[in-house]
Amino acid sequence: MRRPFLTAAGIALGVVLLTDVLRVWLPSIITIFGQAASTPAELMGGFALLWFVGAFAVVPLLRPLGPRGVAVVAGVALAGCRLGLLATGGGQAQLYVASAGLLAGLVWLAATAVTGAAPAHGLVLGLAAGTAVHAAVGTFDLTWQGNPLAWSVIALLCLAFAVLLPGVTNHTTDSAPGPAAWFVVGPVLLLWTMVAGSPALAGTAVSYALGEESGIAGPAPGSALATAVLSAVSVGLLAAGALLPRPGVAVSVAAALTLCAGTAVFALSWGSGLVAAIPATALGLGLALRASGLRAGDPTTGTRQRGFAAVGGMTLFAVAAVLYYASYDIGYPNDWVPPAVAVVVAVIAGRPPYPRVEPARSWAPLPVAVVATLAAGLLMPTGARGTGTTATPGTVRVVAYNIRMGFGLDGRFDLAGLTAAIAARRPDVVLLSEVDRAWLLNGGHDTLALLADRLDMPYRFAPAADAVWGDAVLTRLPVVYTATSRLRAAGAPTGAQALGVVLDLGGKELAVVSTHLQPPPDDGPVSQAREVAAFARGFAAGRPLVVGGDLNTQPGDPAFAVFTDAGLVDGFANDRPLPTSPADAPREQIDHLLVSPDVGVTEVEAPRTEASDHLPVSATLTVF
Incomplete structure (x- = not known):
């Protein structure tokens, strides 16, 4: 029956x-x-x-x-x-x-x-x-x-x-x-x-x-x-x-x-x-x-x-x-x-x-x-919501990391490895590239909420390819103002954007721009670099500025020169070469922090980890 x-x-x-x-x-x-x-x-x-x-x-x-x-x-x-x-x-x-x-x-x-x-x-x-x-x-x-x-x-x-x-x-x-x-x-x-x-x-x-x-x-x-x-x-x-x-x-x-x-x-x-x-x-x-x-x-x-x-x-x-x-x-x-x-x-x-x-x-x-x-x-992670200054006034520790949707080189979703790699740097600000918040192709995770929850850091997320794939800024510092600008594809299939966040460093303000440039086939991301540089200058409005992320360009390339010609300084110049990709045998210098001349950069690191196909980069920034 x-x-x-x-x-x-x-x-x-x-x-x-x-x-x-x-x-x-x-x-x-x-x-x-x-x-x-x-x-x-x-x-x-x-x-x-x-x-x-x-x-x-x-x-x-x-x-x-x-x-x-x-x-x-x-x-x-x-x-x-x-x-x-x-x-x-x-x-x-x-x-x-x-x-x-x-x-x-x-x-x-x-x-x-x-x-x-x-x-x-x-x-x-x-x-x-x-x-x-x-x-x-x-x-x-x-x-x-x-x-x-x-x-x-x-x-x-x-x-x-x-x-x-x-x-x-x-x-x-x-x-x-x-x-x-x-x-x-x-x-x-x-x-x-x-x-x-x-x-x-x-x-x-x-x-x-x-x-x-x-x-x-x-x-x-x-x-x-x-x-x-x-x-x-x-x-x-x-x-x-x-x-x-x-x-x-x-x-x-x-x-x-x-x-x-x-x-x-x-x-x-x-x-x-x-x-x-x-x-x-x-x-x-x-x-x-x-x-x-x-x-x-x-x-x-x-x-x-x-x-x-x-x-x-x-x-x-x-x-x-x-x-x-x-x-x-x-x-x-x-x-x-x-x-x-x-x-x-x-x-x-x-x-x-x-x-x-x-x-x-x-x-x-x-x-x-x-x-x-x-x-x-009710058990879903949402990320921390409170803010509170943890940095010394005028000084901030920054990490930039392309997390490849959360997947390590072994093909596993390595949330623990990502969290450890970031937390060990004791960051005040984290710039994330290739953030996936629901793609079925990647298992349907909200990678950003999971990571923000474990780091106990509030986030700001801006979409790039679609509504759930893009870039993020995580920080406990008070956020004064935010803005985003979508970048033209210029022949690159994956979308790109620039996310700007103004932070209060205890009396001083710092403009932070997180981006992930997408180069068109057989060319560098020159046009997108120009858009980001223009957006960053206007967004900063005279404030000290840092632009960071996976820029898919190396020092000496035309796209990299766009940023230096715009008045930004290579934050890692004194620590070159600083290869960050691929993570298991790094040879390309494509992850960067570029700063305005009134920002000093010290304690630069690119720690070895295979939690992504890129290495994270970190530095201490001092606003003069």
């Missing part, structure tokens, strides 16, 4: 484990296989698609091999790889264990589809549970924590999944979902983890809405509660849309409108518009899932189509994610990708005939998921 809740719970746990594997696999493709963009994009794309091709090859074999047995074996392999990721320690082992886990997850998904199990209830429950768990760990995935608690939690999840596996596929029914119901799993998973169900994006949206100042985000009182509420509302809207008792034409139209509107706002927003994009996308996904629902069919026919549909939907997940994020390395418009995926979901969900009403009892845990998400959201 079929037990809907057990089926839904088993699928939900599988979705949680598969999502966790994807949060490791995606950044591993970039940082380990891609070696920070030194590998051609075509080769990275081919490697990624290879694992999906493998899953497609298995689908025709599912019927003769027995899909229930294959689902159990593949599910156990997925759980084993998820647990094994804790033990890899990064590098090639991490890449291939994550890849094997992905393949196992795809085969499990396809085999489960072939058996005739219905995905909708389990998918919604899994998405809600995944958001609650990711919020509870503060977006700092358990894989990267690797402590006894992480081992215990993941082991329990894997054990529960293994226990439920036989029950997911061991059922009898007079009908089965059509292929469309399984195809939407992949695109729905993408839009949920990228937009609607991302706690990191919720936290970033709140930091814009509550701490916004001229397009600059920062922590504000009530950030934690507001983030928790936004995440819980998103889960609630997903469940509410999926619970509608009578799906029909109106539901399909509402799904299309809200889903497309939410994803469009997400793609185009550079600030507090994200607060609207998240719940709209969540409601649209819930309505779309309800509209797709179960379409009665013979469980003994169409089995191969359901398997292919499940893998095909996940392939769309991969292709769309690559198309969206690769634009920041290759250079082409990408704001159409999320709405395009939304259109695919809406079209598939809106096709008649409309599904019959499903039993409500398998949805009972969803209110618990909403409450759990609200409680978990």
Whole structure:
């Protein structure tokens, strides 16, 4: 006899484990296989698609091999790889264990589809549970924590999944979902983890809405509660849309409108518009899932189509994610990708005939998921909010660091290494480049909030490539004024900006500009250097000035000369050579602090660490 809740719970746990594997696999493709963009994009794309091709090859074999047995074996392999990721320690082992886990997850998904199990209830429950768990760990995935608690939690999840596996596929029914119901799993998973169900994006949206100042985000009182509420509302809207008792034409139209509107706002927003994009996308996904629902069919026919549909939907997940994020390395418009995926979901969900009403009892845990998400959201890091002068009047310790979205040379998210490298310098001001606040490609972390929280330093964040990728200034010193200026791409695919912060040094003021220049292909960032120099001079307005960050230019280059010609002084001139990249064998001098003549620079350091692909640079600045 079929037990809907057990089926839904088993699928939900599988979705949680598969999502966790994807949060490791995606950044591993970039940082380990891609070696920070030194590998051609075509080769990275081919490697990624290879694992999906493998899953497609298995689908025709599912019927003769027995899909229930294959689902159990593949599910156990997925759980084993998820647990094994804790033990890899990064590098090639991490890449291939994550890849094997992905393949196992795809085969499990396809085999489960072939058996005739219905995905909708389990998918919604899994998405809600995944958001609650990711919020509870503060977006700092358990894989990267690797402590006894992480081992215990993941082991329990894997054990529960293994226990439920036989029950997911061991059922009898007079009908089965059509292929469309399984195809939407992949695109729905993408839009949920990228937009609607991302706690990191919720936290970033709140930091814009509550701490916004001229397009600059920062922590504000009530950030934690507001983030928790936004995440819980998103889960609630997903469940509410999926619970509608009578799906029909109106539901399909509402799904299309809200889903497309939410994803469009997400793609185009550079600030507090994200607060609207998240719940709209969540409601649209819930309505779309309800509209797709179960379409009665013979469980003994169409089995191969359901398997292919499940893998095909996940392939769309991969292709769309690559198309969206690769634009920041290759250079082409990408704001159409999320709405395009939304259109695919809406079209598939809106096709008649409309599904019959499903039993409500398998949805009972969803209110618990909403409450759990609200409680978990209160644990989200928001960064310190208070300020207080810690520096000697007129003297300030500065660190500039390109943190590569938080990933070390071993391909692991190295929050501890970053924190140690910065904290050891005892900084008053930290300038960060390549700050990621919610990219699914990098695991969906709010790297800035996590780092600011551990350093106990308030932050100011300015977007560069999109609303959640840019540069930041962290400081406990009182902030007098802030401003930001977006820089022209000039042929460089990744966006750039200049973030200015005026600090009170106890009677004296210092203008600080944090930037990350993006050179166009086969050229230096000369035009962006001119823009930054002009912005910095105007922003400082006669105050002592420091410009710092990853400038992607070396002393003697034309772009570097732009700054010195503008009256700035190479703060590291007396300590050259000072190579900072790559971190394991530094030979390029591309991370700098340039100062106005009324600022002295001493105690220069570029400490060795592999917490990023750059070394941090630090110095003590004295304002005369």
